[in-house]
Amino acid sequence: MPGQVVKLTRRPRDPVATREAILEAASALLARAGPEGVSLSEVAQAAGVNRGTAYQHFETRENLIAATVEWASDKMFRAVFGDPATIGERQVENVDPADLTERLADFAMSNPELCRVWLLQVLASPDPAADPFWREYVGSIGRFAATDLAEPGVDAEVLSVIVLSGAFMWPVWAGAHAQDSEERGELARRFARECMRLSMYGSMQHARFPAIAERLAAKPVSPPR
Amino acid sequence: MPGQVVKLTRRPRDPVATREAILEAASALLARAGPEGVSLSEVAQAAGVNRGTAYQHFETRENLIAATVEWASDKMFRAVFGDPATIGERQVENVDPADLTERLADFAMSNPELCRVWLLQVLASPDPAADPFWREYVGSIGRFAATDLAEPGVDAEVLSVIVLSGAFMWPVWAGAHAQDSEERGELARRFARECMRLSMYGSMQHARFPAIAERLAAKPVSPPR
DNA sequence: TGATTAGTCAACAGTGCTGTTGATCAGCGA
DNA sequence: TCGCTGATCAACAGCACTGTTGACTAATCA
Numbered sequence: 001m002p003g004q005v006v007k008l009t010r011r012p013r014d015p016v017a018t019r020e021a022i023l024e025a026a027s028a029l030l031a032r033a034g035p036e037g038v039s040l041s042e043v044a045q046a047a048g049v050n051r052g053t054a055y056q057h058f059e060t061r062e063n064l065i066a067a068t069v070e071w072a073s074d075k076m077f078r079a080v081f082g083d084p085a086t087i088g089e090r091q092v093e094n095v096d097p098a099d100l101t102e103r104l105a106d107f108a109m110s111n112p113e114l115c116r117v118w119l120l121q122v123l124a125s126p127d128p129a130a131d132p133f134w135r136e137y138v139g140s141i142g143r144f145a146a147t148d149l150a151e152p153g154v155d156a157e158v159l160s161v162i163v164l165s166g167a168f169m170w171p172v173w174a175g176a177h178a179q180d181s182e183e184r185g186e187l188a189r190r191f192a193r194e195c196m197r198l199s200m201y202g203s204m205q206h207a208r209f210p211a212i213a214e215r216l217a218a219k220p221v222s223p224p225r
Numbered sequence: 226m227p228g229q230v231v232k233l234t235r236r237p238r239d240p241v242a243t244r245e246a247i248l249e250a251a252s253a254l255l256a257r258a259g260p261e262g263v264s265l266s267e268v269a270q271a272a273g274v275n276r277g278t279a280y281q282h283f284e285t286r287e288n289l290i291a292a293t294v295e296w297a298s299d300k301m302f303r304a305v306f307g308d309p310a311t312i313g314e315r316q317v318e319n320v321d322p323a324d325l326t327e328r329l330a331d332f333a334m335s336n337p338e339l340c341r342v343w344l345l346q347v348l349a350s351p352d353p354a355a356d357p358f359w360r361e362y363v364g365s366i367g368r369f370a371a372t373d374l375a376e377p378g379v380d381a382e383v384l385s386v387i388v389l390s391g392a393f394m395w396p397v398w399a400g401a402h403a404q405d406s407e408e409r410g411e412l413a414r415r416f417a418r419e420c421m422r423l424s425m426y427g428s429m430q431h432a433r434f435p436a437i438a439e440r441l442a443a444k445p446v447s448p449p450r
Numbered sequence: 451t452g453a454t455t456a457g458t459c460a461a462c463a464g465t466g467c468t469g470t471t472g473a474t475c476a477g478c479g480a
Numbered sequence: 481t482c483g484c485t486g487a488t489c490a491a492c493a494g495c496a497c498t499g500t501t502g503a504c505t506a507a508t509c510a
Contacts, residue, residue, distance in 0.1 A: 013457050013506055037261030039497060050459045097429065098437050116348055123341055128397050149433050151426050158419035159428055161398050162391030169390035170383065173353055194383035197441050200431040201376050203384055203424045204322065208374050212323050216422050238476050238487050264467060275489045
């Protein structure tokens with residue numbers, strides 16, 4: 001058959017590239033099938049690598065999954081927050097929520113598979129709150145909430161979970177329809193916009209809901225840490 | 226060993242109860258391991274049923290998964306929106322966002338496994354937007370957004386995704402710490418409260434962000450359907 | 451150029467899961 | 481009470497995947 005290339009040649013020796021190829025393939029499969037759904041056979045085939053080679057790089061399937069999750073997680077972190085090594089220095093400067101939101105929306109919309117991997121990992125993790133991405137985001141919202149630019153009474157943890165999971169689920173919801181990159185850009189802007197609109201004005205005319213306003217004015221149910 | 230019961234007796238004949246037991250067990254496993262992670266062997270064992278019996282009820286593994294997802298989905302729908310059969314009649318009456326949010330938060334916090342199943346199913350689905358739960362929620366937010374009780378310019382789809390995924394991810398984030406039902410109740414209230422607070426006032430002092438306000442005042446990037 | 455190292459690969463054994471089949475027997479109607 | 485239906489179960493065959501081993505050979509270095 002035309003187009004069918006019989007594999008005669010051995011893969012050129014390049015451990016780092018091979019490792020990367022395996023991780024890339026594993027990440028894609030992971031996004032589709034979830035942690036329990038990826039087999040080393042599939043991964044190896046998708047990466048164009050012998051199964052034995054994959055076992056050379058990652059001793060067990062379990063290891064490969066873990067490495068892939070970490071790899072994806074690190075990629076995400078850098079894309080949204082920058083180099084984790086220099087993050088300590090930047091914490092002092094003021095947080096710009098609009099900028100962060102836009103970066104988040106853009107990233108999520110252009111890397112839906114990574115978002116899927118992240119979501120699946122968080123869902124499977126025994127201690128999701130330990131995830132570095134989540135911690136960083138919560139921290140950043142928390143720092144903003146402490147300034148006088150924020151509305152009083154913001155619960156940073158809840159708010160973070162809302163915005164972050166929204167950002168990652170939005171491409172899942174919207175992604176099916178939008179293949180081309182222009183549409184995706186528009187969807188990212190749409191998300192960022194609604195996010196900012198909500199942050200600025202909320203979604204309800206608060207003057208029309210005196211009962212709720214009163215309830216909110218009462219003491220918080222639990223002091224946000 | 227004491228406490229060890231050797232199984233000599235055959236399960237009493239009760240197809241509907243058996244089916245329910247299988248679905249229940251499958252749902253629990255599904256929440257933990259994801260669709261690709263559940264085996265009929267495990268399910269049958271957890272349900273205290275012979276594997277062959279499970280195959281009698283659900284012809285293939287694939288079928289069982291699908292049935293379980295549908296079963297869980299239906300349970301969720303009823304818990305939050307009530308009987309789907311009578312939903313048409315209730316659409317006319319006014320939507321109370323506070324009430325809906327509280328029901329959602331309560332439900333999510335007391336049924337974290339069902340939320341997991343739902344999230345996993347949505348993540349795996351080729352067309353997540355078709356999910357009835359999501360559609361109903363978007364519809365309800367959309368109807369609210371059309372009233373003059375809502376802030377102008379609300380993007381109902383984005384807002385729904387944000388709140389809904391937040392509600393389902395919140396127990397995932399917070400759940401690990403909180404076993405006992407009192408703590409869970411408090412966490413549910415905390416979520417509902419922040420949700421309402423956000424809906425009422427947003428999270429930013431909008432007077433302090435004139436640039437963003439101006440950007441938002443400009444024409445929407447895309448007309449929300 | 452020759453020897454060593456180590457990245458790549460094919461083949462093997464072991465295991466668990468899927469789906470099927472035929473036996474067993476509880477409950478139900480005649 | 482008897483016979484029948486079909487719910488339940490144990491055992492079988494086939495398959496895919498995991499992890500291992502030893503051979504091959506491309507790079508590296510002396």
